[in-house]
Amino acid sequence: MNIVTGSDHAGFDLKHSLVEFLEGQGHTVNDKGTLAKERCDYPDYAAAVARAVMAGEADLGILVCGTGIGMAMSANKIAGIRAAVVSDVFSARATREHNDANVLCLGERVVGVGLAQDIVSAFVGAQFEGGRHQGRIDKMMALEG
Numbered sequence: 286m287n288i289v290t291g292s293d294h295a296g297f298d299l300k301h302s303l304v305e306f307l308e309g310q311g312h313t314v315n316d317k318g319t320l321a322k323e324r325c326d327y328p329d330y331a332a333a334v335a336r337a338v339m340a341g342e343a344d345l346g347i348l349v350c351g352t353g354i355g356m357a358m359s360a361n362k363i364a365g366i367r368a369a370v371v372s373d374v375f376s377a378r379a380t381r382e383h384n385d386a387n388v389l390c391l392g393e394r395v396v397g398v399g400l401a402q403d404i405v406s407a408f409v410g411a412q413f414e415g416g417r418h419q420g421r422i423d424k425m426m427a428l429e430g
């Protein structure tokens with residue numbers, strides 16, 4: 286899979302380890318930054334990843350900040366993005382299968398590396414189930430106006 290990643294300074298270390306993890310699993314990763322641990326603003330990286338996903342540069346996006354929350358709020362401002370903050374494996378799978386999430390948001394201050402790897406594996410490995418969920422996604426996306 287082609288995956289685009291991004292983080293702010295607070296998510297830098299976890300993102301770096303997840304990029305290595307994903308590449309080790311055979312995925313192609315395009316990291317949009319931040320590239321150093323200097324303080325920066327998470328909306329800049331959320332926008333870069335969200336726009337890359339919507340441009341078809343990647344199948345899925347992964348964003349990391351301190352909590353994952355600011356990244357999700359920002360990414361969801363980009364039309365077509367369904368970004369989910371996840372801190373457990375069940376939700377990681379469910380948000381792909383039911384919500385057709387296209388961006389996963391993680392908090393480095395919330396989850397450890399091992400759990401984050403399991404969350405990412407579940408997210409990347411799951412598929413949207415369609416069916417009864419498609420109409421709900423259509424209603425959700427119609428809310429964008």
Ligand code: RB5
Nearest residue numbers: 295350351352354355356
């Ligand atoms: C940075 O201190 C922190 O606010 C940011 O990484 C994120 O957690 C915001 O949602």
